[in-house]
Amino acid sequence: MNTNDMPKVELHLHFEGAAPPAFIRGLAREKNIDISGIFTEDGGYAYRDFWHFLEVYEAATSVLQTPMDFHRLTLAVLEESAASGVIYTETFLSPDFCGGRDLGAWKEYLHAIQEAAAIAEKRDGIILRGIITPIRHFGPNKARETALCAAETAGDFITGFGLAGDEKKGKPKDFAYAFDMAREAGLRLTCHAGEWGGPESVRDAINDLGVERIGHGVRAIEDLALVDEIAEKGIVLECCPGSNIWLGLYPSWRKHPIAELHRRGVKVTISTDDPPFFHTTMVREHDRLAEAFDWDEAEFRKIHVTAANAAFCDEATRAHILKQLEA
Secondary structure (H helix, E strand, O other), X not given: OOOOOOOEEEEEEEOHHHOOHHHHHHHHHHHOOOOHHHEOOOOOEOOXXXXXXXXXXXXXXXXXXXXXXXXXHHHHHHHHHHHOXXXXXXXXXXXXXXXXXXXXXXXXXXXXXXXXHHHHHHHHOOEEEEEEOOXXXXXXXXXXXXXXXXXXXXXXXXXXXXXXXXXXXXXXXXXXXXXXXXXXXXXXXXXXXXXXXXHHHHHHHHHHHOOOEEEEOHHHHXXXXXXXXXXXXXXXXXXXXXXXXXXXXXXXXXXXXXXXXXXXXXXXXXXXXXXXXXOOOHHHHHHHHHHHHOOOHHHHHHHHHHHHHHOOOOHHHHHHHXXXXXX
């Protein structure tokens, strides 16, 4: 099965984490910033484990210093996604990295990103929407500042609010105030959980933050009562199998729980997380899942229809995406 040209919907993509290494290296050279230690000899990103990955991620983002840098990043990321057949993508945006949570600066960065997204949509046919995410290990107080940036720029482009970073720092309830601010602004909610935190982290995110989607969420499989609850409530999991396997959460594609969750009635979707860090693309995700679980084009189409229906977008955009998937 050729999955290259299959239209795809991606709901879980970290913006800076999707930056091609060559793009980051080039930007570092332009600015005379030495971050050579974060790259492997063949030019990829070098890190030992998930926690070192977070450090390397933040080092890579250090060269992204101006709105124009993010304009260029947007074009580079969307070109890569469109090449894998992605027609709609949602990306996590952090005002922490775009102006240090200053609202005025954040608006300048956002304007640059939106301008580039419009160019990419016209050029490649790919639609981008933004999910504002505080960084969990930066703490709840900074999350409130991020939530204010989100609330003040909520609209057609900024449509969601989430939480990323080190799952072992704090509890979801610590961020309830920030999530309440986002909810009141009309933003839809997701949260990273059930990756490095166990099934209890998924339950806490659902109960304490009232989210409708979970980033990753795959460790819910360790608690079948929770799996049944997720299926019954229609909570959508933003699964990133290649990321989980690369980081050692599961030993192989066949051992990844996405298929079992799907079989038990959970709404699963497919995403790449931080694709160059985990040596993956949306095409590779589909190819490996097809090999591991004998999923065919019809099965993938169902999953992408699920993703389209779970997307944090307006109904006109959703109808446009569904029409492309059906075609």
